[in-house]
Amino acid sequence: xxxxPNVSEEEFASALSEFAQAVGDEWVxxxxxxxxxxxxxxxxYWGEPEERVASAAVAPANVEEVQQIVRVANRxxxxxxxxxxxxxxxxxxxxxxxxxxxxxxxxxxNRVLEVDEDRHFALVEPGVSYYDLxxxxxxxxxxVMLDVPDPGWGSPIGNSLDHGAGYTMAPFxxxxxxxxxxxxxxxxxxxxRTGTGAMPGTDTWQDYxxxxxxxxxxxxxQSNFGIVTKMGxxxxxMPETFLTGTVTVPRYRDFDALVKEVSYLEDSFxxxxxxxxxxxxxxxxxxASPQMAELMQDGWPSVERLEEFVSAxxxxxxxxxxxxxxxxxVVRASWDAAKRxxxxxxxxxxxxxxxxxxxPLSAEELATNPRKPLLGVPALEIFATMARNPRTNDAxxxxxxxxxxxxxxxxxxxxxxxxxxxxxxxxxxxxxxxxPFSTPLNxxxxxxxxxxxxxxxRDPARNAxxxxxxxxxxxxxxxxxxxxxxxxxxxxxxxxxxxSYNDNALLRFEEKLKDxxxxxxxxxxxxxGIWPASMRSGRA
Amino acid sequence: xxxxxxVAGLAIxxxxxxxxxxxxxxxxxxVFDKWCTPCHGAVAPAGGLGDGALPGTSAxxxxxxxxxxxxxxxxxxxxxxxxxxxxxxxxxxxxxxxxTEVSDSELEDIIAYLTRSNN
Numbered sequence: 001x002x003x004x005p006n007v008s009e010e011e012f013a014s015a016l017s018e019f020a021q022a023v024g025d026e027w028v029x030x031x032x033x034x035x036x037x038x039x040x041x042x043x044x045y046w047g048e049p050e051e052r053v054a055s056a057a058v059a060p061a062n063v064e065e066v067q068q069i070v071r072v073a074n075r076x077x078x079x080x081x082x083x084x085x086x087x088x089x090x091x092x093x094x095x096x097x098x099x100x101x102x103x104x105x106x107x108x109x110n111r112v113l114e115v116d117e118d119r120h121f122a123l124v125e126p127g128v129s130y131y132d133l134x135x136x137x138x139x140x141x142x143x144v145m146l147d148v149p150d151p152g153w154g155s156p157i158g159n160s161l162d163h164g165a166g167y168t169m170a171p172f173x174x175x176x177x178x179x180x181x182x183x184x185x186x187x188x189x190x191x192x193r194t195g196t197g198a199m200p201g202t203d204t205w206q207d208y209x210x211x212x213x214x215x216x217x218x219x220x221x222q223s224n225f226g227i228v229t230k231m232g233x234x235x236x237x238m239p240e241t242f243l244t245g246t247v248t249v250p251r252y253r254d255f256d257a258l259v260k261e262v263s264y265l266e267d268s269f270x271x272x273x274x275x276x277x278x279x280x281x282x283x284x285x286x287x288a289s290p291q292m293a294e295l296m297q298d299g300w301p302s303v304e305r306l307e308e309f310v311s312a313x314x315x316x317x318x319x320x321x322x323x324x325x326x327x328x329x330v331v332r333a334s335w336d337a338a339k340r341x342x343x344x345x346x347x348x349x350x351x352x353x354x355x356x357x358x359x360p361l362s363a364e365e366l367a368t369n370p371r372k373p374l375l376g377v378p379a380l381e382i383f384a385t386m387a388r389n390p391r392t393n394d395a396x397x398x399x400x401x402x403x404x405x406x407x408x409x410x411x412x413x414x415x416x417x418x419x420x421x422x423x424x425x426x427x428x429x430x431x432x433x434x435x436p437f438s439t440p441l442n443x444x445x446x447x448x449x450x451x452x453x454x455x456x457x458r459d460p461a462r463n464a465x466x467x468x469x470x471x472x473x474x475x476x477x478x479x480x481x482x483x484x485x486x487x488x489x490x491x492x493x494x495x496x497x498x499x500s501y502n503d504n505a506l507l508r509f510e511e512k513l514k515d516x517x518x519x520x521x522x523x524x525x526x527x528x529g530i531w532p533a534s535m536r537s538g539r540a
Numbered sequence: 541x542x543x544x545x546x547v548a549g550l551a552i553x554x555x556x557x558x559x560x561x562x563x564x565x566x567x568x569x570x571v572f573d574k575w576c577t578p579c580h581g582a583v584a585p586a587g588g589l590g591d592g593a594l595p596g597t598s599a600x601x602x603x604x605x606x607x608x609x610x611x612x613x614x615x616x617x618x619x620x621x622x623x624x625x626x627x628x629x630x631x632x633x634x635x636x637x638x639x640t641e642v643s644d645s646e647l648e649d650i651i652a653y654l655t656r657s658n659n
């Protein structure tokens with residue numbers, strides 16, 4: 001059995017006994033077999049000494065039990081690592097940042113406390129999954145729409161606290177941005193409510209999130225300042241219809257105008273999440289096709305060469321699918337306005353009507369609908385992109401560590417990022433995934449993301465190569481002043497070190513907070529680079 | 541028929557005496573539908589990512605190439621130990637499933653469901 005750092009077997013046994021008194025014997029997991037269930041399935045250190053592993057897990061059923069767990073952990077100086085549904089795949093899964101931590105598994109706290117279809121909000125506990133919340137809404141026929149990340153089995157609380165994102169309209173697809181009201185347990189075991197929740201008996205906790213005075217919600221995300229036990233979210237009223245339309249522009253150089261116009265439409269709240277692509281290149285991002293590899297065999301092509309390539313393909317250089325939500329007359333007018341604006345600004349812009357659905361779709365219609373996340377319907381179909389397929393039949397992917405670089409919404413930045421990432425792959429002898437027609441993702445309406453999907457394996461040799469690539473990409477992005485929005489514990493110190501303004505003043509401020517709020521450093525030591533004072537000296 | 545009823549009755553008495561519920565294929569289907577069907581179901585989205593099948597079904601279709609059914613619920617050869625190993629340990633892109641998600645008892649129900657037609 002693994003032990004927490006600097007805790008004896010006797011002390012740990014005593015602590016486990018006290019955990020069991022708090023939650024019941026059944027909900028303390030300490031056998032090797034049970035603790036192994038808290039490994040990160042996609043660990044980039046799988047089976048190596050550096051793999052982050054728990055010493056035990058404890059699963060409370062309510063906030064009072066969370067308080068008791070925190071108090072026991074403080075008594076014994078045992079690091080604890082809260083998880084909600086423990087999915088968070090590619091970003092560490094259920095495994096703790098610090099090996100030997102006791103995972104506090106909040107899955108049993110799975111109550112949907114409220115969904116208001118008139119004021120459009122939900123209040124949930126951490127163990128509630130997007131599926132659970134969706135089913136709750138469906139069973140009651142409530143006319144609200146969720147915004148879900150690609151895998152729907154995660155927790156709205158966990159996803160938002162990791163800055164996860166979805167697919168619908170800008171105010172909702174930023175999941176932390178759509179929160180309203182948090183309850184958390186401090187490292188000392190006290191219950192705190194943020195916003196107007198600090199006023200007993202309030203009826204505005206999920207309506208007005210500022211309260212009065214400092215807004216501390218941000219301290220709970222990608223951090224280790226407390227254990228969130230309730231959280232409110234703003235929801236969209238169920239739109240009457242959903243309509244899509246695709247715009248294409250003919251030349252490589254047109255990407256600049258395309259980006260600027262899409263930003264205008266998004267920032268005017270006229271479209272939901274846009275989806276860029278490149279018909280000439282045959283897709284968006286991903287493994288570069290042999291055609292792209294050939295295009296890049298003599299180095300990064302000139303703009304003139306790229307224009308020749310586009311002409312030779314006979315297809316438009318770029319596309320963007322726009323998605324509209326609302327009453328039929330409004331979405332059709334928005335699409336018409338978008339077409340007029342593109343026509344006025346980009347010579348050769350062309351348009352194609354896409355889907356038009358009246359919402360909500362029935363369960364039967366949804367079962368065969370391939371675009372569930374765009375409609376706020378949880379699914380796991382994204383896993384098909386990594387599942388065994390004819391190309392990977394001999395060695396199916398076992399996991400991945402995602403690196404999503406945050407960029408300004410500028411065409412030149414997208415091209416620069418594609419080239420920088422392609423170079424980084426090439427330097428390590430890895431076939432490039434990026435190419436001159438790589439397109440950005442737009443999960444966050446005000447920023448672009450250029451992604452790199454780094455494979456992980458249950459094979460140390462291949463993981464070593466993946467770690468080298470990931471680390472190289474983090475460095476290369478930082479050289480271009482791009483940060484990664486979220487990362488695996490294996491790289492959190494490295495990523496956070498890039499926030500170096502004024503001698504890493506932000507991290508130093510967070511450390512002062514950590515020392516004051518959690519003096520024993522028991523909650524998630526090291527999460528996103530925030531280590532307690534006792535563990536800070538050894539940090540890279 | 542009478543023998544079957546008597547045997548079933550004995551089984552209920554035995555498990556009741558032990559304070560346990562016997563694994564139930566019916567309950568297993570409910571648990572399977574919640575936790576497994578989104579990847580391993582038979583009904584796939586048209587034109588979706590999985591080449592006409594959900595992720596798990598799509599992967600197994602490639603793996604078995606028609607030699608075995610790609611839809612788990614159509615299999616008649618799954619060993620209980622294998623099901624348990626995959627659910628608890630994960631396999632390729634399928635992650636580990638913890639006991640706070642699918643309890644040991646629910647896993648037994650899933651096994652009862654997936655092995656209900658075993659040869």
